[in-house]
Amino acid sequence: MIPVLGSISLSxxxxxxxISIFLFSVFLKNADYRFFIAGxxxxxxxxxxxxxxxxxxxxELLISNFDISYVAHYTSIETPTFYKITALxxxxxxxxxxxxxxxxxxxxxxxxxxxxxxxxxxxxxxIVLVIVQAFFLVLVNVIENPFSPTNADFVVxxxxxxxxxxxxxxxxxxxxxxxxxxxxxxxxxxxxxxxxITKDTGSVWIRSIRRWTLIAWLFQSAGIILGGxxxxxxxxxxxxxxxxxxxxxxxxxxxxxxxxxxxIIIQEKKGMLKTWNMILIMITxxxxxxxxxxxRSGVMSSVHSFAVSxxxxxxxxxxxxxxxxxxxxxxxxxxxxxxxxxxESFTSRESGFLFNNVIFVVICFAVFWGTIFPVLSEAVQGExxxxxxxxxxxxxxxxxxxxxxxxxxxxxxxxxxTSKEALIRNFTIPxxxxxxxxxxCFFLGIRETTLISFPLTGFVAAAILIEFHRGTQSRSKxxxxxxFTALKTLIxxxxxxxxxxxxxxxxxxxxxxxxxxxxxxxxxxxxKTGEIKEFDGYKFELVSITPTERPNHIAWIAGLNIWxxxxxxxxxxxxxxxxxxxxxxxxxxxxxxxELDIHSTLVKDxxxxxxxxxxxxxxxxxxxxxxxxxxxxxxxxxxxxxGTMIALWPVKEH
Amino acid sequence: xxxxxxxxxxxxxxxxxxxxxxxxxxxPDQENPGMVRFISLNDLSSVTESERIRLGGRxxxxxxxxxxxxxxECDFGLQQGELTVPVxxxxxxxxxxxxxAEVIVEGHYVNEKxxxxxxxxxxxxxxxxxxxxxxSYNVESI
Amino acid sequence: xxxxxxISLTSLFVILVWYIVSPILExxxxxxxxxxxxxxxxxxxxxxRQIKELEMDHHIGNISNExxxxxxxxxxxxxxxxxxxxx
Numbered sequence: 074m075i076p077v078l079g080s081i082s083l084s085x086x087x088x089x090x091x092i093s094i095f096l097f098s099v100f101l102k103n104a105d106y107r108f109f110i111a112g113x114x115x116x117x118x119x120x121x122x123x124x125x126x127x128x129x130x131x132x133e134l135l136i137s138n139f140d141i142s143y144v145a146h147y148t149s150i151e152t153p154t155f156y157k158i159t160a161l162x163x164x165x166x167x168x169x170x171x172x173x174x175x176x177x178x179x180x181x182x183x184x185x186x187x188x189x190x191x192x193x194x195x196x197x198x199x200i201v202l203v204i205v206q207a208f209f210l211v212l213v214n215v216i217e218n219p220f221s222p223t224n225a226d227f228v229v230x231x232x233x234x235x236x237x238x239x240x241x242x243x244x245x246x247x248x249x250x251x252x253x254x255x256x257x258x259x260x261x262x263x264x265x266x267x268x269x270i271t272k273d274t275g276s277v278w279i280r281s282i283r284r285w286t287l288i289a290w291l292f293q294s295a296g297i298i299l300g301g302x303x304x305x306x307x308x309x310x311x312x313x314x315x316x317x318x319x320x321x322x323x324x325x326x327x328x329x330x331x332x333x334x335x336x337i338i339i340q341e342k343k344g345m346l347k348t349w350n351m352i353l354i355m356i357t358x359x360x361x362x363x364x365x366x367x368x369r370s371g372v373m374s375s376v377h378s379f380a381v382s383x384x385x386x387x388x389x390x391x392x393x394x395x396x397x398x399x400x401x402x403x404x405x406x407x408x409x410x411x412x413x414x415x416x417e418s419f420t421s422r423e424s425g426f427l428f429n430n431v432i433f434v435v436i437c438f439a440v441f442w443g444t445i446f447p448v449l450s451e452a453v454q455g456e457x458x459x460x461x462x463x464x465x466x467x468x469x470x471x472x473x474x475x476x477x478x479x480x481x482x483x484x485x486x487x488x489x490x491t492s493k494e495a496l497i498r499n500f501t502i503p504x505x506x507x508x509x510x511x512x513x514c515f516f517l518g519i520r521e522t523t524l525i526s527f528p529l530t531g532f533v534a535a536a537i538l539i540e541f542h543r544g545t546q547s548r549s550k551x552x553x554x555x556x557f558t559a560l561k562t563l564i565x566x567x568x569x570x571x572x573x574x575x576x577x578x579x580x581x582x583x584x585x586x587x588x589x590x591x592x593x594x595x596x597x598x599x600x601k602t603g604e605i606k607e608f609d610g611y612k613f614e615l616v617s618i619t620p621t622e623r624p625n626h627i628a629w630i631a632g633l634n635i636w637x638x639x640x641x642x643x644x645x646x647x648x649x650x651x652x653x654x655x656x657x658x659x660x661x662x663x664x665x666x667x668e669l670d671i672h673s674t675l676v677k678d679x680x681x682x683x684x685x686x687x688x689x690x691x692x693x694x695x696x697x698x699x700x701x702x703x704x705x706x707x708x709x710x711x712x713x714x715x716g717t718m719i720a721l722w723p724v725k726e727h
Numbered sequence: 728x729x730x731x732x733x734x735x736x737x738x739x740x741x742x743x744x745x746x747x748x749x750x751x752x753x754x755p756d757q758e759n760p761g762m763v764r765f766i767s768l769n770d771l772s773s774v775t776e777s778e779r780i781r782l783g784g785r786x787x788x789x790x791x792x793x794x795x796x797x798x799x800e801c802d803f804g805l806q807q808g809e810l811t812v813p814v815x816x817x818x819x820x821x822x823x824x825x826x827x828a829e830v831i832v833e834g835h836y837v838n839e840k841x842x843x844x845x846x847x848x849x850x851x852x853x854x855x856x857x858x859x860x861x862x863s864y865n866v867e868s869i
Numbered sequence: 870x871x872x873x874x875x876i877s878l879t880s881l882f883v884i885l886v887w888y889i890v891s892p893i894l895e896x897x898x899x900x901x902x903x904x905x906x907x908x909x910x911x912x913x914x915x916x917x918r919q920i921k922e923l924e925m926d927h928h929i930g931n932i933s934n935e936x937x938x939x940x941x942x943x944x945x946x947x948x949x950x951x952x953x954x955x956x
Contacts, residue, residue, distance in 0.1 A: 074874050081878065085885070092889070106900050110892035118885055189904045190911055276919075277912050342919070415730045422931070424733050431737055435744040442748060446762070457765040459781055464761020468751045472744060487931045495930060547928040567925055597819050599798040665822035684819040687798070694798060696819050724918075 076141055076220040079129035083214050086122040089115050090207035097196045109196060116199050117184055119206055120177035127174040130167065130219050134160050139229040143167055143219045149234035151625065156235050159245040162252070163235055165384075166217035171249070172365060173209040175256040180206065183260060191278055197267030205259055208391050216384060243303040251296030251323055255361040257289025258330060262358035265351050269402040272409050279341050283569075284721065286334055286354075291717045293327045298710040309669045309682045311595060311698040313706065316465040321444045322364035325437050329357040332433035339426050342488075344413030348403060349430070351410065355399040360437075362392055367444075418490035425483035432476045439468045470522055474529060477584055480577050481533035484540050502539055507532030526588040530581050537574050537581070544571070564719065572720025579716055582709030589677075589702025597684075597696045609699045611643065611679070612636040618686060618693055626653040628668070631683045631693045635672070646670040648683035648695070677701040763833060768810040774836045781833045782841060787811055788826040805832065805841065816843045823848040909955050916948050 093115030100108035130143070134157045139145040147160040147167070162168040180202045187195055213219060223229050239245075261282045268274055300320065301313035314320060333353040336346050366388035403410070416423045443460045450458040485491075485499040510531035514524055541560065544567070549559035564571040596608045605614045616632040628651045635643045649668040657663050672679040678700040685694035755762050765781045766774060774780055782805060790804035799818060804811045814832055824830070824846070834843035920941060927937040 078874075078878070085882075089885075089889075096889075104900075105898050107893045107896035107898060109900075110896050111889050114889045114892065118889060190908050192900055192904055192908065277915050280915050280918075342922075416733050417729050419729070419733060419736070427733070427737060428740065431741055432744075435741060435748075438745075439748050442752070443761075446752070447765075459763050459765050461761050461763060463759045464751065464755065467755075467761060468748055471747070487933070488926065489933065489936055492933075543929050544925075547930075551928060567922070570922075570925075597799055667822060682819070684822075685798075692798065694819060 075129050075132060076138070076222070079126045079133075079220045080214075080218065082122040082126040082129070083210060083218075083220075086119045086126070087207060087210040087214050089119045089122070090203050090210060093119060093203050094200055097200050101196055112196070113184060113188065113199065116180065116203055119203060119210075120181045120184070123170075123173045123177040123206065123210070124181075126213075126220075127161070127170055130170060131158065131161055133220075134158070137232070139232050140223050141219075142221050142223045145223050145229050145232040147233065147235055149232040152232075152235050153240075156240050156245070159239070160235050162248045163239060166213060166219035166221075168248070168252075168368075169209060169212050169217055170219045172252060172256060173206060173213060175249075175252050176202070176206055176209065176259060179256060179260055183263075187281075193271050193273055194264065194267045194278060197270050198263045201263035201266045202259065205263075212384065212387065216387060241303065241307060243299055243306065247296060247299040247303055250292050250299055252292075254289050254291075254293025254296050255323075255326065255364060257285065257292060258326060258354075258358050258361050260285045261289070261333075261354050265354045266399070266402065269351060269406050272406060274347055274409055276341050276344075279337060283334070283337055283341070286330065286337070287569075287717065287721055290327070290330050290334060291714065291721065293323065293330060294710075294717065295714055297323050297327060298707075298713075302707060302710075305703070306669070306671070309667050309684075309696075311593070311680055311682075311696075311700060312590075313703070316440075316443070316460075316462045318444050319364075319368050321440050321465075322360075322367040325440055325444075326357045326360040326364060328433050328437040328440070329353055329360060332430045332437075333357055335426050335433075336430050339423055343423060345416070345423065346427070346430075347410040347412065348407065351399075351403055353430075353434075355395065355403075359392055359395050359399075362388065362395070366392070420486055420491040420496060422483065422486045422488045425479065425486045429476065429479045429483055432472060432479060436469055436472050436476070439472065440465065443468070473584075473587075474522075474526060477526070477529050477533060477581075480580060481529070481536040484574065484577070485536055499536075499539065499543075503532045503535040506535035521591070523588045523591045526584060530584050530588070534578065534581050537578050540574055541571070566724075568722055568724060569720045572716045572718070572722075575716030575719060576713050577716075579709045579711070579713030582705050582712055584709075586702050586704070586706030586709060589700065589705070592701045593698065595696065595698040597694070599692050599694045602691045602693075608697060610638055611699075612640075613695075613697060615693055615695075618688070618691060620688070626651045626666075627655045628652075629683070629686045629688070629693075631681075631686075631695065633670075633681060633695075635679060644672040644679065646672055646679070646681050648681045650683045650686050673704055675704050678703045768805075768807040768812055771812060771836055771841075776835060776837050779833065779835060781831060782812070782814075783807070783831045784829070786824070786826055786828050786830060791824075791826065805830070812841055813839075814841045814843055816846050818844065818846065821846065821848045906955060909951055913948060913951050913955070916944055916951070920944050 093112050096108050096112035096115055099105065100112060133141050133144050134148055135154065137144065137148060137150055137157070143164060143166055144160075147163045148157050152160070160167070162171045180199075183202065184199065187198070191198070264278055264282045264285075268278065297320075300323070304315070305311075305313040333350060336350050336353065339345050340347055340350050366384065416427065418424065443465050446460045447457055450456060481503060485503070487495055491499075507528045511524070511528035514527045519527065541563075544563045545556060545560045548554060548563050549556055552559070554562065594609050596606075598606055600606055600613075600615050602615050602617055605612050607613075612635070614634040614636065616634055617630075619630045619632065621628045621630060628649045630647050630649050633646045633648070635646060637643050648670040651666045651668055653664040653666060655663055667682050667684055669680065669682045671681070678698075680698040680700055682696040682698075683693060684696055686692070687694075752762070760779055763779055763781050765783065768782065768784070771782075784805040784807040787804035787806040790802075792802045794800035794802070797817070800816070801820065802813060802815050805814045816832065816834075828848050831847045832841065832843035833845040834841060836842075923932070923937065923940055923944070926932045927934075932940075
């Protein structure tokens with residue numbers, strides 16, 4: 074019964090979306106407020122039904138109703154309850170429903186939060202949101218119904234179970250976090266379209282939109298960082314970012330979204346870059362849809378994607394419609410998007426923002442180009458060319474460093490123009506600090522890219538600290554406050570600005586971590602118990618190989634002692650070789666897995682992978698990597714999230 | 728007046744960046760290229776020794792031989808339909824490396840033998856199993 | 870079982886239809902005055918905040934004196950115009 078109810082809810086919601094749009098069009102034509110309320114209620118009902126359907130599917134997953142194909146595919150009786158819940162987004166149709174679920178939750182918040190405001194804008198905002206909901210409703214109703222029954226002529230007693238790689242806390246949080254980001258960009262997009270249609274480019278809604286964008290951005294950032302963390306901890310190739318198509322898909326809207334967050338400040342304060350902002354938010358939303366498409370359609374072979382399906386044309390059609398309507402609106406409304414002021418000087422905050430925007434978009438294009446190049450080359454030359462990490466690194470390192478430079482310069486510039494005295498006053502210390510780092514790096518023997526990146530991080534960090542210092546000084550002079558009180562009130566009274574600077578600081582830390590990649594080293598070898606191998610200033614001693622049986626797998630645990638040159642014990646590591654489903658009669662169904670172990674410090678990580686075992690001869694095949702400065706990537710991630718939270722924290726009205 | 732200069736600067740910056748992207752696309756780093764041709768076994772004969780390429784296929788059953796001297800080195804046959812090419816690989820073998828597994832290898836084609844330094848296996852199919860496939864369930868037909 | 874299911878389904882449907890249609894039958898045609906007032910208040914808050922941020926920028930030295938005075942006067946004018954319309 075319940076699956077039927079789920080299907081019916083989804084169909085009802087799809088039907089209601091047409092009705093709701095009709096009611097709004099009556100309101101827009103006759104300005105009869107009753108129809109606005111009716112349409113608004115229709116939108117509430119669509120969201121409520123979609124949320125209901127999601128909970129119904131969740132219920133089926135929890136009670137293990139294997140008559141539903143989705144439940145049988147992604148869970149089994151043995152799957153722990155927690156992972157039965159996460160199975161909701163483990164497969165294609167479930168994750169599409171989950172997208173719709175998040176959009177519905179966001180939509181409900183918008184509906185209730187702004188019910189009595191933006192009277193001109195709101196009907197259109199809701200219409201756009203309902204259209205996006207309708208798109209996903211079509212997908213889950215017609216193409217990928219999560220409630221469709223198991224197609225088997227026997228009784229399914231147990232399901233497939235969830236991939237053990239995904240049975241991991243990080244992996245349970247990563248997809249929903251990223252989804253909250255992807256979906257969140259729908260709201261600023263809806264406002265932008267509504268503003269274009271109603272020709273309202275005022276500054277009031279922009280402030281609401283900045284918060285919404287920041288919320289989406291927070292989740293997108295956290296999702297990307299969590300994904301990298303998971304890859305580093307679980308996948309065992311020693312890195313956190315592989316420029317995999319699906320990783321790129323999440324990175325592209327992040328880039329344009331970040332650009333949008335910056336340039337919208339100029340629109341709010343100066344009334345400039347209106348056209349540009351509209352284009353940016355449309356591109357960001359399109360990239361979110363494109364990202365969902367890449368992840369869920371399997372056009373790109375990737376560790377993330379599911380089996381190839383017929384979602385392609387529908388998604389591409391939707392993207393084409395967004396782009397066509399968007400382009401039409403921007404061209405048609407060009408006159409109201411004119412800037413109120415002009416940029417007057419290179420050394421102005423405005424031009425700083427402009428250059429930073431250009432660089433974000435260029436990086437986004439480079440990533441896009443590399444991602445679709447295999448498809449393009451196959452279509453044009455009939456030859457598939459795969460694009461790997463070296464391409465993306467080679468292209469993006471110089472552009473990324475330029476972006477880092479602008480992160481430092483921008484905040485030091487004044488609005489409109491910066492006087493010579495101010496330039497000298499603001500830039501002297503950061504530049505001197507950058508030069509000092511350069512000299513130190515040079516004498517430490519650091520060369521090539523890192524000889525540029527480290528001084529740059531020094532320059533930017535100094536610039537940010539100076540910003541905090543300047544603000545605090547001005548406060549403590551004005552209100553005669555002690556330094557730390559002034560710093561505290563400075564941040565709490567100007568959350569978005571100083572939260573933003575904390576985010577910049579996080580980015581600086583992450584760049585320190587990225588730079589460490591240049592010094593990575595690795596060694597693969599086989600060793601017997603009792604043997605010692607020297608590598609990169611450490612001695613690795615294989616003490617033991619211990620077989621252990623656990624509920625759903627067997628594991629061989631390698632006991633490694635790691636000594637430094639002075640024969641002091643640095644750490645003990647226990648990487649494992651596991652085989653999941655080891656009792657399965659079919660050997661092809663058993664799944665080997667290497668559980669790695671990491672010793673992490675501020676300076677470097679010792680990363681050990683137990684890739685194979687020969688118990689008869691007591692031989693372990695090991696791969697050891699020394700990854701300097703990786704710790705800073707995660708630390709920078711925490712700082713970034715912390716800074717965003719400060720920026721988002723609501724300001725008390727006085 | 729200045730606005731014009733700034734616009735020119737922005738345009739030239741983006742132009743430079745696109746030129747840079749194009750340059751990297753068509754002049755890849757020779758030692759560690761980011762762009763690698765994905766080749767079918769049919770076209771293998773036309774490949775020069777110096778070019779880094781990728782091959783995809785299935786490990787032919789029973790062909791895996793692990794070197795006696797170095798446990799990390801192995802030879803196997805890579806099969807694509809009727810065609811098979813001998814592959815030599817030095818490195819850690821992935822968890823799913825076994826007979827009939829689908830793999831992608833990257834390296835150089837030298838003297839009728841493919842010397843690979845990278846090897847990836849395709850993801851486990853267990854979780855995308857065909858519903859009609861009894862073995863993907865614990866099934867009791869009634 | 871089937872009957873209960875059918876009844877609950879029908880009632881769900883009826884509730885939905887009533888929920889959406891009822892405002893058309895009983896609501897008011899015009900946009901309530903309160904909404905316009907709220908919107909003006911919201912606008913006022915935003916403008917006040919913009920003035921605060923402007924003052925902040927000025928104190929750090931991110932904006933020149935003349936620009937500061939110009940912009941602040943502009944914002945103040947906007948607020949006083951708004952206040953005329955707020956009851």
